[in-house]
Amino acid sequence: MKLAITGxxxxxxxxxxxxxxxTFADHGNRVLAIDADPDANLAAALGIPPALSIKLQPITGMKELAEERTGSTGGFGTLFKLNPAVSDLPDRFCITHDGIRFLWMGTLVKGGSGCACPENTLIKRLMGHLLLERNDVVIMDMEAGLEHLGRGTSQxxxxxxxxxxxxQRSIQTAFQIMKLAEDLGIGDVFVVGSKVRDEGDRCLIETLIPRSRLLGFITFSDDIKRADLENIAPDKIALDSLAEVRAIKERLVACMAER
Structure with a gap:
């Protein structure tokens, strides 16, 4: 299963x-977690020790690698390959921790709409490889935009x-993302309510989000907050939240099976 998490x-x-x-790893799946958010915190949330994560750098920042794979010699207007070899990169740059493989993708270069620089070309080709050519469960932590997903990979x-x-602002952003997803041809778009404190919070989300799209809720948790403060993977101490996410995963799998 290939999943993108946004909001x-x-x-x-x-x-x-x-x-x-x-939850997917505990179920015996081979999982690849990708951080494509500029506020890169997924490594810490997976419990990867700082001694390991400090050595990481985003693939988007590997200019020399991008130039090597695309054949770019640098400089404005340089010709380069649009289909560089990337199949070795996940295994080369992944960190495996507690049964989950992690890859720091990084965000695309903001060089204008449709920037065709070597770095962006490498990332989009790598994304296509991960989504189209590998059998891993891929879970991608994204920013609110869908820049990483071109029309080919989005499908x-x-x-x-x-x-x-x-x-209201969070839900308004959700509807904007739904419109982007529709434009890219992503048919299966779901919503998870987070930081829910009471029945009023649930009712607000249930009123505005179609039932067919709503996978479930994650209750506001002091344990999740403590995990962040202590740099611990939240699944280790926020056990009630983990149970809620297991239920969300089961509903997701059931919804996908019905389609």
């Missing part, structure tokens, strides 16, 4: 991505999951 900043995307990765996504918190 407005601070709503709990990374928490959901890390816990989904854990390989099994589902886009938008995380919302109780609030």
């Amino acid at each position: 407005k900043g601070g709503v709990g995307k990374t928490t959901l991505a890390s816990m989904l990765a854990r 390989a996504m099994d589902a886009l999951i938008i995380v919302v918190e109780p609030g």
Whole structure:
């Protein structure tokens, strides 16, 4: 299964991505978790020790690698390959921790709409490889935009999951993302309510989000907050939240099986 997790900043995307990765791994799946968010926190949420994560760098920042794979010699207007070899990169740059493989993708270069620089070309080709040519469960923690997903790769996504918190701005962002997903041809778009404190919060989300799209809720948790403060994977101490994510995963699998 290939999943992208997105939503407005601070709503709990990374928490959901890390816990989904854990539930799939615990079920015996080979899981690849990808951080494609500029506020890169997925490594910490997966419990990767700082001594390991400090050595990481995003693939988007590997200019020499991009130039090597694309054949670019640098400079404006340089010709380069649009289909570089990338099949070795996941195994070369992944860190494996507690049964989950992690890859720091990084964000695309903001060089204008449709930037065709070597770095972006490498990333889009790598994304296509991960979504189209590998059998891993891929869980990608994204920013609110869908820049990483071109029209070709977007159709390989099994589902886009938008995380919302109780609030009009967060839900408005969700509908904007749904429109982007529709434009890219992503048919299966779901929503998870996060940081829900009471029945009023649930009711707000249930009123605005179609029932067919709503996978479930993650209750506001002091244990998740403590995990962040202590740099611990939330699935290790926020056990009630992990149970909620397991239920979300089961509903997702059931929804996909019905389609």
